[in-house]
Amino acid sequence: MLDFFQKNIRKEALVGINNTFSGLNQKDKILTKLQSSEGLPFKDILSEKTITASMEGLDYRNRIFTPDVTLSTFLSQVLDDDQSQQGAVSRVIAHYVAQGQDAPSANTSAYSQARTRLEESLIATLSNDSGKELEKTVPGEWLWRGRSTKLVDGSTISMPDTPKNQALYPQPSSQKSGVGFPIARIVTVISCATGALLDASIGPYAGKKTGEHALLRELMHVFEKGDVVLGDCYYASFF
Numbered sequence: 001m002l003d004f005f006q007k008n009i010r011k012e013a014l015v016g017i018n019n020t021f022s023g024l025n026q027k028d029k030i031l032t033k034l035q036s037s038e039g040l041p042f043k044d045i046l047s048e049k050t051i052t053a054s055m056e057g058l059d060y061r062n063r064i065f066t067p068d069v070t071l072s073t074f075l076s077q078v079l080d081d082d083q084s085q086q087g088a089v090s091r092v093i094a095h096y097v098a099q100g101q102d103a104p105s106a107n108t109s110a111y112s113q114a115r116t117r118l119e120e121s122l123i124a125t126l127s128n129d130s131g132k133e134l135e136k137t138v139p140g141e142w143l144w145r146g147r148s149t150k151l152v153d154g155s156t157i158s159m160p161d162t163p164k165n166q167a168l169y170p171q172p173s174s175q176k177s178g179v180g181f182p183i184a185r186i187v188t189v190i191s192c193a194t195g196a197l198l199d200a201s202i203g204p205y206a207g208k209k210t211g212e213h214a215l216l217r218e219l220m221h222v223f224e225k226g227d228v229v230l231g232d233c234y235y236a237s238f239f
Helices: 002-021 026-036 048-053 065-080 087-100 110-116 120-137 164-169 211-215 233-238
Strands: 149-160 183-191 195-204 228-230
Touching: 065 087, 065 110, 065 120, 087 110, 120 183, 120 195, 149 211, 183 211, 195 211, 211 233
Parallel strands: 149 228
Antiparallel strands: 149 183, 183 195
């Protein structure tokens, strides 16, 4: 019964999306557009007002690397083939020149200092808020029988073998000490209609309350009455 239900949801909820994107790889299309654009493409997506509201209490005095410019520069740096700080600052220079303003210094020191003030919680908050705002704009024909479909899935990620990482996310007991890597478990909730991340929960790979079910319980606030939740067969054991 569950298998039948999942297959029909997939078929009905995704057929409209597939027709909309005409078989193109939407992720690659978006990334290519962002990478090829001049200046700071994220400036058009994340407004200064939105970013500043999420950074209450942080002191940003640099007139060039304001909170919105710093975050947009960092995101562009991550996506760029040239992930150097010099390449990132070059984008800032291009942005200011395009706006008809004086070009800032090519020195990377100011950007480096501004970037250290960015907190992980800020990026997570902006990501979640952007996904939720995008969900509100979904056309009715993208929904499954008028209902929002939200996808749930889990995975694991490894990270550099540092004492701090080992303390927070110990390596699996099956690996010998000194020859393994810290591993974290992550569970995400994604909009089926937009593909946007709505929220995520992360925890140690093993230990009490570290399974995908436990992490999912931390994300229950994402779901609203009338939503359809779709997960693989592992999640059926939740009941």
